[in-house]
Amino acid sequence: MNEALHIASPAVTTPTPLSPEATIRARVSNLDFWYSKFQALHSVSMPIHNNKVTAIIGPSGCGKSTLLRCFNRIHDLYPGARYEGAIELMPDGLNLVSRSVDPILVRLMVGMVFQKPNPFPKSIFENVASGLYVRGLRNRSEVEGRVEKALKQAAIWDEVQDRLKKPAYELSGGQQQRLCIARALAPEPKLLLLDEPTSALDPIATAKIESLIADLAHDVTVVIVTHNMGQAARISDQTAFMHMGKLIEFGETEQIFTNPTVDQTRDYITGRFG
Amino acid sequence: MSDIAIRAGDDTRRLVQVKRRQDLIFGVVGILVLFVVMGLLMTLVADLLIDGLGRISPEFLTSFPSRRAAAAGVLSAWVGTTLVMLVTAAIAIPLGVGAGLYLEEYASKNLLSDIIEVNVSNLAGVPSIIYGLLALGFFVYALDMGQTILVGGLVLSLLILPIVIVATREAVRAIPSGLRESAYGIGANRWQVMWSYILPSARPGILTGAIVGLSRAIGETAPIITIGALTYIAFLPPAPVTSTPPWINFEWLNSPFTVMPIQMFNWTSRPQAEFHVNAAATGVLLLCMTLMMNGFAIYLRYRLRRTVRT
Ligand SMILES: Nc1ncnc2c1ncn2[C@@H]1O[C@H](COP(=O)(O)OP(=O)(O)OP(=O)(O)O)[C@@H](O)[C@H]1O
Ligand SMILES: [Mg+2]
Numbered sequence: 001m002n003e004a005l006h007i008a009s010p011a012v013t014t015p016t017p018l019s020p021e022a023t024i025r026a027r028v029s030n031l032d033f034w035y036s037k038f039q040a041l042h043s044v045s046m047p048i049h050n051n052k053v054t055a056i057i058g059p060s061g062c063g064k065s066t067l068l069r070c071f072n073r074i075h076d077l078y079p080g081a082r083y084e085g086a087i088e089l090m091p092d093g094l095n096l097v098s099r100s101v102d103p104i105l106v107r108l109m110v111g112m113v114f115q116k117p118n119p120f121p122k123s124i125f126e127n128v129a130s131g132l133y134v135r136g137l138r139n140r141s142e143v144e145g146r147v148e149k150a151l152k153q154a155a156i157w158d159e160v161q162d163r164l165k166k167p168a169y170e171l172s173g174g175q176q177q178r179l180c181i182a183r184a185l186a187p188e189p190k191l192l193l194l195d196e197p198t199s200a201l202d203p204i205a206t207a208k209i210e211s212l213i214a215d216l217a218h219d220v221t222v223v224i225v226t227h228n229m230g231q232a233a234r235i236s237d238q239t240a241f242m243h244m245g246k247l248i249e250f251g252e253t254e255q256i257f258t259n260p261t262v263d264q265t266r267d268y269i270t271g272r273f274g
Numbered sequence: 275m276s277d278i279a280i281r282a283g284d285d286t287r288r289l290v291q292v293k294r295r296q297d298l299i300f301g302v303v304g305i306l307v308l309f310v311v312m313g314l315l316m317t318l319v320a321d322l323l324i325d326g327l328g329r330i331s332p333e334f335l336t337s338f339p340s341r342r343a344a345a346a347g348v349l350s351a352w353v354g355t356t357l358v359m360l361v362t363a364a365i366a367i368p369l370g371v372g373a374g375l376y377l378e379e380y381a382s383k384n385l386l387s388d389i390i391e392v393n394v395s396n397l398a399g400v401p402s403i404i405y406g407l408l409a410l411g412f413f414v415y416a417l418d419m420g421q422t423i424l425v426g427g428l429v430l431s432l433l434i435l436p437i438v439i440v441a442t443r444e445a446v447r448a449i450p451s452g453l454r455e456s457a458y459g460i461g462a463n464r465w466q467v468m469w470s471y472i473l474p475s476a477r478p479g480i481l482t483g484a485i486v487g488l489s490r491a492i493g494e495t496a497p498i499i500t501i502g503a504l505t506y507i508a509f510l511p512p513a514p515v516t517s518t519p520p521w522i523n524f525e526w527l528n529s530p531f532t533v534m535p536i537q538m539f540n541w542t543s544r545p546q547a548e549f550h551v552n553a554a555a556t557g558v559l560l561l562c563m564t565l566m567m568n569g570f571a572i573y574l575r576y577r578l579r580r581t582v583r584t
Binding site for chain 1: 382383450452453454455456457458459460461462463466470471474475
């Protein structure tokens with residue numbers, strides 16, 4: 001993966017030297033985004049800390065999903081999408097939203113889990129292995145090892161280990177969502193994007209996924225969009241608050257929730273918004 | 275307080291009653307329409323069965339046409355229909371599915387693709403005789419291919435190509451955007467997304483379109499007559515498999531042929547009543563062939579549904 005990054009990196013900027021425990025994984029700077037005529041993001045700038053969980057919160061329609069989907073260029077599937085500015089992936093400073101960077105290369109480095117669990121209509125094993133096959137990995141024992149590791153990371157191994165050949169749609173909604181997390185984790189992405197991963201799930205399944213996200217942060221950098229204030233407070237290290245396509249405030253989660261500097265943020269997290 | 279609640283309850287009840295009555299009226303109208311349509315269809319099929327069923331025998335299936343009605347059979351016709359349908363399927367399905375997938379997944383959406391889209395849909399409504407004329411001018415005269423099974427298959431595939439294309443596009447469009455997004459999300463390229471995720475999920479819909487197209491083609495008479503297919507064929511095309519290497523033989527593609535609808539048409543235009551019975555029997559067989567094709571499609575779809583579920 002690293003070689004691919006070096007080859008495709010068009011402009012290598014010097015990464016800001018930071019202490020090892022505070023490294024930046026990615027840096028969003030002055031990011032604008034348009035759906036055809038409509039500008040959905042206005043000059044968003046924020047850092048994504050390495051091996052931390054960054055939460056994006058804000059009222060419905062403020063552009064949380066739009067921002068998240070810039071990170072893996074899924075907008076490129078639809079005509080009229082336009083980016084301006086940069087999301088630099090460290091340490092090389094590869095600009096993920098640059099027109100000269102192939103979106104497929106971006107998606108090979110950045111995994112995503114969507115709001116609605118959407119396993120492929122294949123077996124459980126094939127679902128998790130799909131990302132590996134796409135990367136040309138064919139070695140049976142290596143694929144099996146990686147699938148097992150990903151399923152364990154996604155805290156679903158115990159439930160599926162003796163039915164890996166069964167169709168994925170036989171799983172419950174919460175299990176399907178964890179399967180999708182495993183599918184995103186298997187190729188060891190540099191960034192894991194989660195768009196309201198628990199909004200379609202019951203409290204127990206939600207709790208499972210929350211605790212797994214907290215564990216994941218040891219190995220992966222996670223960016224999560226959530227509507228649930230409590231969830232953001234529980235699992236994230238940094239929080240970004242957005243409103244009308246703008247980033248209003250970014251900071252340590254504790255500071256955002258206990259001592260926000262902007263009134264809008266305070267109103268939102270105390271439920272006095274709009 | 276309770277007064278309002280009771281009144282609201284009354285309103286709700288009245289609303290439910292109105293809805294019930296609407297449901298009932300719609301149901302009755304629906305059943306009446308269904309009976310009229312089914313009744314008409316049943317009468318036609320029953321008429322055909324009464325006339326023709328008694329005439330069907332092993333000899334009828336294994337004899338060539340003859341001037342004597344009692345000795346005539348449909349051997350050359352059903353073999354011709356089978357072979358022409360094979361050619362049609364082999365050409366129309368890959369081309370139509372390929373074009374449909376390209377238009378839906380690859381082609382950029384602009385004015386040109388809009389024009390193509392409208393025209394493909396319009397082509398499905400062009401009278402079949404026009405296709406026959408096109409084939410006569412192009413395949414038979416310009417390319418000098420003659421009145422062969424290959425040309426018959428070509429003209430029928432042109433005829434049903436729009437049906438297959440439209441069905442493919444609709445099947446692809448019906449795939450939830452979440453599946454596409456997550457397939458691209460794992461880093462797959464277009465080819466991988468299409469081959470491993472889109473196509474398997476779209477297969478049942480594509481299959482339905484292909485069978486609708488082939489069912490239309492199997493009964494077509496006008497374009498086949500237009501290209502000048504013979505109505506009296508007393509021999510079979512060369513066998514596609516041979517006993518000597520290379521064991522496979524494509525000579526049959528260049529053989530003259532007739533098909534079931536032409537045989538039927540030919541016999542109905544004779545004055546003798548015995549030939550009309552033959553025509554009815556041919557119609558029954560043609561119906562059976564169509565039903566068999568549909569049955570095969572239902573079976574395939576069932577198999578696919580069991581392995582692929584979205
Ligand atoms: N495909 C699209 N085309 C045009 N505008 C869009 C499109 N998708 C979203 N938008 C607009 O962009 C803005 C941001 O949408 P986005 O989906 O990012 O909001 P969100 O913060 O994720 O909201 P929610 O919490 O409801 O999911 C909204 O005003 C929305 O109407
Ligand atoms: Mg959203």
